[in-house]
Amino acid sequence: xxxxxxxxxxxxxxxxxxxxxxxxxxxxxxxxxxxxxxxxxxxxxxxxxxxxxxxxxxxxxxxxxxxxxxxxxxxxxxxxxxxxxxxxxxxxxxxxxxxxxxxxxxxxxxxxxxxxxxxxxxxxxxxxxxxxxxxxxxxxxxxxxxxxxxxxxxxxxxxxxxxxxxxxxxxxxxxxxxxxxxxxxxxxxxxxxxxxxxxxxxxxxxxxxxxxxxxxxxxxxxxxxxxxxxxxxxxxxxxxxxxxxxxxxxxxxxxxxxxxxxxxxxxxxxxxxxxxxxxxxxxxxxxxxxxxxxxxxxxxxxxxxxxxxxxxxxxxxxxxxxxxxxxxxxxxxxxxxxxxxxxxxxxxxxxxxxxxxxxxxxxxxxxxxxxxxxxxxxxxxxxxxxxxxxxxxxxxxxxxxxxxxxxxxxxxxxxxxxxxxxxxxxxxxxxx
Numbered sequence: 326x327x328x329x330x331x332x333x334x335x336x337x338x339x340x341x342x343x344x345x346x347x348x349x350x351x352x353x354x355x356x357x358x359x360x361x362x363x364x365x366x367x368x369x370x371x372x373x374x375x376x377x378x379x380x381x382x383x384x385x386x387x388x389x390x391x392x393x394x395x396x397x398x399x400x401x402x403x404x405x406x407x408x409x410x411x412x413x414x415x416x417x418x419x420x421x422x423x424x425x426x427x428x429x430x431x432x433x434x435x436x437x438x439x440x441x442x443x444x445x446x447x448x449x450x451x452x453x454x455x456x457x458x459x460x461x462x463x464x465x466x467x468x469x470x471x472x473x474x475x476x477x478x479x480x481x482x483x484x485x486x487x488x489x490x491x492x493x494x495x496x497x498x499x500x501x502x503x504x505x506x507x508x509x510x511x512x513x514x515x516x517x518x519x520x521x522x523x524x525x526x527x528x529x530x531x532x533x534x535x536x537x538x539x540x541x542x543x544x545x546x547x548x549x550x551x552x553x554x555x556x557x558x559x560x561x562x563x564x565x566x567x568x569x570x571x572x573x574x575x576x577x578x579x580x581x582x583x584x585x586x587x588x589x590x591x592x593x594x595x596x597x598x599x600x601x602x603x604x605x606x607x608x609x610x611x612x613x614x615x616x617x618x619x620x621x622x623x624x625x626x627x628x629x630x631x632x633x634x635x636x637x638x639x640x641x642x643x644x645x646x647x648x649x650x651x652x653x654x655x656x657x658x659x660x661x662x663x664x665x666x667x668x669x670x671x672x673x674x675x676x677x678x679x680x681x682x683x684x685x686x687x688x689x690x691x692x693x694x695x696x697x698x699x700x701x702x703x704x705x706x707x708x709x710x711x712x713x714x715x716x717x718x719x720x721x722x723x724x725x726x727x728x729x730x731x732x733x734x735x736x737x738x739x740x741x742x743x744x745x746x747x748x749x750x751x752x753x754x755x756x757x
Contacts, residue, residue, distance in 0.1 A: 335392050335536075339667040340590040340626065341399055341516040346449055347524065351393070354534035354555035360386040362713060363550045363559035365539050368398035369515075369698065370691050371565035372522045373438070373706025374713075379529035381714050386557050387531065388550060390538035393523045396569040397698055399516035400669030402588060402618045402630045404456060404608045405436045407481065407509055410677040410695040414475050419676075420726055427722050429479030435700025436509055438707060439518065446528075448521030451623040455607040456510025457487070457495040460503050465612040469505045483508035496609050497602050498654050504612075512608040512620045515699060539573060544685040561713045564690035565706070567698075568672040574690075580680055580728055581672040581693045587643045588630035589651075589666040590622065591658065599625045602655055617650050627651070627658070639668045671696055674728060679705060681723040689713065689720075693728075 334350060336342035362378050364371045367389035375385045389395070409416070409432065417425035443452050460466045466486075473484045487495065487504045495506065523533055534552075541551035548562045564574060568583040599621055603609070608620035617631040629651045632640070640646045643666040652659055674680050674693035679701060681691040689709055694701040705723070712720035 333392075336395060337400060337667045337669070338665060339400055339516075339588070340622065340628065340665040341514060343665070344514070344517075344624070345520060346517050347520040351389075351533050351535040354386075354388060354537040354552050354557070356555050357558070358386060358532075358555065359558045360384045360532070361559065362386070362561050362563065363388065363548070363557040364563045364565060365542075365550065366565035366567065366570070367393040367519075367523060367533060367535070368396050368565065368567060368569075369519055369702035370567060370706045370709070371563065372398075372519055372526060373703045374563050374565065374709040375526045375531055375706075376442070376522055376529075377707045377710030378713060379526050379531045381710065383714075385526065385531040386559070387523075387526070387533040388537045388539055388552060388557065389533065389535045390569070390571075392535050393533065394516045394519040396567060397669045397671045398519045398702070400588065400667060401515050401586075401671075401699060402608070402610075402628070403512050403515045403620065403699070404610060404618060405439060405511040405513065405699055406456065406610065406697060407436055407507060407700060408432050408476075408697065409679075409701060410697045412472055412475065413479060414472075416678070424722060424726070426479075427719075431704055431719065432479060433481060433509060434707075435702070435704040436511070438703040439513065439700070442522060442525065443513075443518070446521060446525040448518060448525075450517040450521055451514045452511060453513075453606050453608075454508065454511040455605060456507045456512070457605075457607045457609045458505045458507065459492075459496065459501045459609055459611040460505075461500065461611065461613065462502055466503045469612065473505060481509065483510075493604075495603070495605050495607050496654075497604070500654055501611075506607065510608065513699075514623070538571070542573065542688070544688045546687065548685075548687050560687065562688045563709050563713070564684065564688065565692070565709075567692045567694070568670040570672075570692065574684065576684055577680070577690050577692060580730055581674050583670040584633060584673045584696075585639050585668045585670050586630060586696075587632040587639070587647050587666070587668045588628065589644055589647050589663050591627045591629075592662040592664050593625045594627065594661065596625055598657075599627060602627065617654070619651070619654070626664070627655070627661075643668060671698055676727070676729060678726055678728075679723065680728040681705060681708075681720065682728075683724070
């Protein structure tokens with residue numbers, strides 16, 4: 326089945342775009358307008374912030390260069406994975422026990438925000454509960470057990486270790502030595518989620534303009550955001566472009582690297598087959614540095630992702646990268662057709678911790694969720710909204726975390742990061 330761009334214009338060739346519930350094209354901003362808040366970017370961070378603010382009674386305008394959910398928010402694996410891209414014990418060793426405790430208190434909130442908004446606004450996004458972390462080696466199992474003990478100190482009671490004999494309860498494969506389930510994890514159709522949240526913003530009076538790329542930003546006392554055909558004057562501006570943020574704002578863009586991940590979706594499978602592969606309908610991600618992730622879809626496809634492209638570069642043959650890994654996990658799918666294959670960029674920071682802060686007293690930003698964006702973006706979007714509303718305590722905790730430039734600057738950041746990834750990938754292959 327081929328995706329027809331006319332079916333959902335300016336979206337990538339994904340199963341998500343083809344199966345989106347809401348394919349309306351929002352208007353382009355034309356002329357001058359005003360709002361309490363102008364949000365740049367209609368992905369999870371921007372829409373989460375806009376919804377938080379609209380619920381508080383603020384007038385909100387969202388500017389999107391392409392379409393709602395055009396970037397990583399509408400292309401990712403659709404997994405609700407709690408926590409951050411660095412474990413809380415790593416955060417404690419880097420930034421101190423007190424900040425680790427504060428971040429730990431927030432670490433489950435992203436998933437709670439998603440589930441709460443789905444229920445409150447009746448968002449149809451195929452929400453399913455439960456996730457499985459798969460381990461290849463005894464070392465990875467020990468690391469999961471240590472992580473579980475640390476998580477439980479921060480109030481996470483939904484984790485259970487899984488022995489090798491029990492793996493088949495969650496995934497029918499011989500690849501894994503065991504793992505861990507997270508009952509507070511889960512999976513969703515991410516594009517339908519962000520579209521549903523956007524509709525909620527609009528229901529509260531918010532305005533969303535698509536095809537309205539920002540070409541200028543005055544960060545002064547009364548910020549003005551300019552597009553090709555219009556402008557927004559606002560009391561506050563939130564910059565939420567993430568990996569798709571143009572180099573218009575080097576203070577933000579220069580401290581992150583776009584990284585691509587590849588995803589594909591099979592043809593619809595026989596219900597008995599897909600249910601035998603993933604009996605509990607949990608989403609799965611493995612514990613390798615360059616990991617695979619996969620899950621069932623609502624129409625019985627296997628959605629399988631993995632791979633990595635530093636600098637946002639994609640392989641020529643997306644299916645050729647992912648399909649061999651899928652067949653290592655499920656060799657019984659060797660004759661199955663692939664209907665969709667796509668990629669998307671996420672923003673990576675050197676610390677693997679989100680970069681959140683202020684460009685001026687009236688301009689805030691958040692980006693760099695580093696591969697844990699589905700939940701973290703919802704949390705940080707809410708925190709941006711809180712800060713604008715005068716409650717910046719949680720914002721200031723995140724903003725206090727140091728953000729470092731990549732070594733080698735823009736010229737050498739990709740090759741140096743690739744070298745590090747090669748080393749960790751080698752360790753995975755050797756079981757170290």
